[in-house]
Amino acid sequence: MIEAVALRKHYGRTKxxxxxxxxxxxxxxxxxxxxxGAGKSTTxxxxxxxxxxxxxxxxxxxxxxxxxxxxxxxxxALLDAKWVHPNRSARSHLKWLAVSxxxxxxxxxxxxxxxxxxxxxxxxxGGFSLGMSQRLGIAGALLGDPEVLLxxxxxxxxxxxxxxxxxQFMHRLAEEGxxxxxxxxxxxxxxxxxxxxxxIGKGQLIAQTSTEQFIxxxxxxxxxxxxPHAAKLREILAAHATVTxxxxxxxxxxxxxxxxxxxxxxxxxxxxLHELSPQRGSLEEAFMQLTKxxxxxxxx
Amino acid sequence: xxxxxxxxxxxxxxxxxxxxxxxxxxxxxxxxxxxxxxxxGPIPLGLTQIGSSQLAIAVVLVMSAIAVTTEYRFNTIxxxxxxxxxxxxxxxxxxxxxxxxxxxxxxxxxxxxWGVAKLISPSSDLAINTAAEWRHVAGIGLIYAIGAVxxxxxxxxxRQTAGAVAILLVWQMLAEGLIGIIPKVGxxxxxxxxxxxxxxxxxxxxxxxxxxxxxxxxxxxxxxSLGYFAGIAAALLVVALIVxxxxxx
Amino acid sequence: xIEAIGLTKRYGRTVxxxxxxxxxxxxxxxxxxxxxGAGKSTTxxxxxxxxxxxxxxVLIDGKSYTDLxxxxxxxxALLDAKWVHPNRSARAHLKWLAVSxxxxxxxVDAVLESxxxxxxxxxxxGGFSLGMSQRLGIAAALLGDPKVLLxxxxxxxxxxxxxxxxxTFMQNLAAEGxxxxxxxxxxxxxxxxxxxxVVIGRGKLITQSTTQEFIERSTGNSVLVRSxxxxxxxxxxxxxxxxxRDGADGALSVTGATSDQIGDxxxxxxxxLHELSPQRGSLEEAFMQLTGxxxxxHAEIGK
Numbered sequence: 001m002i003e004a005v006a007l008r009k010h011y012g013r014t015k016x017x018x019x020x021x022x023x024x025x026x027x028x029x030x031x032x033x034x035x036x037g038a039g040k041s042t043t044x045x046x047x048x049x050x051x052x053x054x055x056x057x058x059x060x061x062x063x064x065x066x067x068x069x070x071x072x073x074x075x076x077a078l079l080d081a082k083w084v085h086p087n088r089s090a091r092s093h094l095k096w097l098a099v100s101x102x103x104x105x106x107x108x109x110x111x112x113x114x115x116x117x118x119x120x121x122x123x124x125x126g127g128f129s130l131g132m133s134q135r136l137g138i139a140g141a142l143l144g145d146p147e148v149l150l151x152x153x154x155x156x157x158x159x160x161x162x163x164x165x166x167x168q169f170m171h172r173l174a175e176e177g178x179x180x181x182x183x184x185x186x187x188x189x190x191x192x193x194x195x196x197x198x199x200i201g202k203g204q205l206i207a208q209t210s211t212e213q214f215i216x217x218x219x220x221x222x223x224x225x226x227x228p229h230a231a232k233l234r235e236i237l238a239a240h241a242t243v244t245x246x247x248x249x250x251x252x253x254x255x256x257x258x259x260x261x262x263x264x265x266x267x268x269x270x271x272x273l274h275e276l277s278p279q280r281g282s283l284e285e286a287f288m289q290l291t292k293x294x295x296x297x298x299x300x
Numbered sequence: 301x302x303x304x305x306x307x308x309x310x311x312x313x314x315x316x317x318x319x320x321x322x323x324x325x326x327x328x329x330x331x332x333x334x335x336x337x338x339x340x341g342p343i344p345l346g347l348t349q350i351g352s353s354q355l356a357i358a359v360v361l362v363m364s365a366i367a368v369t370t371e372y373r374f375n376t377i378x379x380x381x382x383x384x385x386x387x388x389x390x391x392x393x394x395x396x397x398x399x400x401x402x403x404x405x406x407x408x409x410x411x412x413x414w415g416v417a418k419l420i421s422p423s424s425d426l427a428i429n430t431a432a433e434w435r436h437v438a439g440i441g442l443i444y445a446i447g448a449v450x451x452x453x454x455x456x457x458x459r460q461t462a463g464a465v466a467i468l469l470v471w472q473m474l475a476e477g478l479i480g481i482i483p484k485v486g487x488x489x490x491x492x493x494x495x496x497x498x499x500x501x502x503x504x505x506x507x508x509x510x511x512x513x514x515x516x517x518x519x520x521x522x523x524x525s526l527g528y529f530a531g532i533a534a535a536l537l538v539v540a541l542i543v544x545x546x547x548x549x
Numbered sequence: 550x551i552e553a554i555g556l557t558k559r560y561g562r563t564v565x566x567x568x569x570x571x572x573x574x575x576x577x578x579x580x581x582x583x584x585x586g587a588g589k590s591t592t593x594x595x596x597x598x599x600x601x602x603x604x605x606x607v608l609i610d611g612k613s614y615t616d617l618x619x620x621x622x623x624x625x626a627l628l629d630a631k632w633v634h635p636n637r638s639a640r641a642h643l644k645w646l647a648v649s650x651x652x653x654x655x656x657v658d659a660v661l662e663s664x665x666x667x668x669x670x671x672x673x674x675g676g677f678s679l680g681m682s683q684r685l686g687i688a689a690a691l692l693g694d695p696k697v698l699l700x701x702x703x704x705x706x707x708x709x710x711x712x713x714x715x716x717t718f719m720q721n722l723a724a725e726g727x728x729x730x731x732x733x734x735x736x737x738x739x740x741x742x743x744x745x746x747v748v749i750g751r752g753k754l755i756t757q758s759t760t761q762e763f764i765e766r767s768t769g770n771s772v773l774v775r776s777x778x779x780x781x782x783x784x785x786x787x788x789x790x791x792x793x794r795d796g797a798d799g800a801l802s803v804t805g806a807t808s809d810q811i812g813d814x815x816x817x818x819x820x821x822l823h824e825l826s827p828q829r830g831s832l833e834e835a836f837m838q839l840t841g842x843x844x845x846x847h848a849e850i851g852k
Binding site for chain 1: 585710734825836840
């Protein structure tokens with residue numbers, strides 16, 4: 001479990017993180033979202049004791065990172081895959097990490113196997129592609145078989161197979177009862193990965209909730225309807241709901257009444273339906289809705 | 301003309317050429333100033349260009365080489381080839397701009413050195429009258445310009461800053477001089493080495509024993525030596541251009 | 550339009566791209582997909598004349614890139630946002646590009662504005678975050694107002710707002726009749742962006758089709774049906790020869806029929822529908838099916 005309490009980090013006058021409190025529970029994958037400059041990286045660095053908070057507190061299972069005797073056995077983190085000496089082999093990199101935390105060296109071979117780098121383990125990390133570096137970083141995070149895992153943009157540089165792999169992998173880690181905290185900008189990816197969300201903007205908490213709830217709260221459900229008698233149906237439905245056209249597919253988009261009711265109205269009026277699908281809002285829509293005011297650079 | 305403007309913008313929108321130019325001027329002119337200040341009596345014209353022809357030129361070669369190698373290092377060479385798919389003309393434009401700047405810098409350093417000597421040691425006879433004397437001072441710019449072309453060619457071929465700089469410095473400052481030590485053939489070979497010929501061009505013969513290359517039996521006239529130096533530079537550039545054209549960017 | 554014809558690239562014995570032919574049409578965003586090592590980058594570099602094909606050719610509106618006089622006016626490309634001198638300002642970077650292709654300097658400010666970098670235009674690109682570099686790269690691609698645009702992993706380093714922006718932006722470019730080719734590993738993102746796909750594996754074409762066809766072909770499709778009268782509708786559907794299975798929460802999952810057919814049957818028999826949703830597989834599932842044996846490094850899924 002990760003607990004941040006009134007966490008603060010000020011750089012001079014800039015408030016990178018401002019009175020931020022949240023809890024990351026074990027057993028779920030928790031997504032950490034926010035626009036650029038929201039303070040995500042700073043927060044992650046404070047969790048890991050790399051930056052010192054100006055105020056407040058963040059603890060991992062009740063302890064500060066610095067108080068952990070063998071931190072890699074408690075917390076595994078992938079912040080930047082390029083934090084590896086380019087002239088050191090993947091195996092040596094993991095070996096010194098293992099030794100530093102009294103982790104048996106046999107774990108090195110195991111984690112290399114898990115991330116699929118066994119064949120290139122003796123090669124220098126400097127020659128690795130971003131995707132391979134990312135896998136090495138993940139191997140490093142797993143080394144101590146930790147209960148808490150932090151990932152910053154884990155799919156960065158991975159190919160589709162790697163992306164699928166890491167998503168399934170994070171789900172499995174969470175199912176094993178671990179705490180998994182993932183920061184990412186890729187909302188379509190996070191929608192599939194994270195069950196819980198911590199959303200921040202301008203250093204402050206915007207929401208902490210389940211992904212489902214987050215979407216439900218910030219977007220409107222609607223129903224997509226196709227019919228050979230679209231014009232007639234449109235007229236009938238207009239009395240009950242807001243109806244718009246999706247010009248690309250010729251479908252009607254109905255806001256305000258559930259699919260069930262539309263089906264009943266159609267049946268009463270003997271209108272044939274070719275599609276009647278309830279549509280959920282996307283995580284992206286919800287996110288944009290809630291973070292509108294905390295975006296740093298706006299493009300036009 | 302467009303491509304020349306492009307290379308000019310590229311070169312002057314980063315800091316390294318300014319630093320290199322400043323360093324070259326300080327080294328070249330500074331060395332002359334030290335000679336003039338340290339000497340007891342008047343200093344000969346031949347001593348005013350030691351800094352420019354032996355020391356500052358190395359900085360100019362480095363500057364010219366890194367104008368190319370940084371493009372490879374930061375992959376802007378790809379942006380360049382995307383904007384100008386005709387690699388030959390893009391690289392020729394770069395060579396021309398770099399050579400021009402090196403040439404101007406050479407004249408500034410040469411006449412700057414001359415001026416500083418005159419200022420510090422007013423009693424010296426530093427008048428520039430004969431053709432040899434003009435060559436000795438004004439010729440520095442030509443040497444720089446041609447040297448810059450060689451440096452650009454080496455930069456294109458090697459693509460790495462460290463490698464290109466090492467090759468140029470060892471070549472210009474050490475290798476050609478050391479070859480003279482080889483018994484019997486050494487000086488005969490030296491007569492055909494590019495930077496030796498460059499020095500030959502600016503030397504005033506017996507009037508400037510301070511310059512390098514003394515004792516080498518050059519087969520070419522002074523202007524012939526310059527032509528030879530330029531020919532070597534052109535040949536190297538052509539090789540570099542062919543390689544760059546064939547190579548995947 | 551981009552046409553690759555028998556495109557081949559060999560490095561010694563390694564065949565990076567192998568007799569690859571495809572066409573990228575204007576008017577829609579075309580996604581360029583493939584596992585790592587499939588040859589996507591090499592292909593893009595050959596399109597742009599950076600790498601020389603060992604055999605075959607690739608044409609942009611009928612011409613090879615190196616034959617274009619003012620290439621930036623025809624083709625804009627973002628291959629790697631970091632191809633910028635770190636000590637050069639964003640504006641200076643765009644300025645030399647503009648001059649090289651005879652573009653008015655006013656374009657520099659226009660594109661800086663459109664990517665939202667006006668305020669930092671005078672700053673050195675070396676200090677830019679990946680997201681800002683990416684915007685600068687996009688600005689460079691737009692400089693010549695080109696008909697053809699190539700993007701390699703354009704959302705790399707962008708934040709959610711930037712991702713939404715570039716997606717909308719690419720779709721608008723395509724809607725204006727431009728040719729837009731986007732290479733990416735982010736399938737959930739590509740599913741939202743690309744209408745057409747070119748998929749390669751081990752240097753060869755796996756398929757070229759619309760995104761929808763691609764998904765439907767490899768994942769099959771079913772229709773989820775809810776109704777208070779499923780007891781009546783179910784047997785009717787079985788009679789027609791469709792496969793009917795119990796889905797989640799008392800719904801039926803029907804395969805072999807389109808939602809149109811099911812809707813017609815329901816209406817003809819006065820069955821009230823509460824839901825009639827065609828279920829599509831994800832682009833990811835489809836992609837995994839088709840490229841299964843073309844992947845270079847296999848991590849052990851589920852181990």
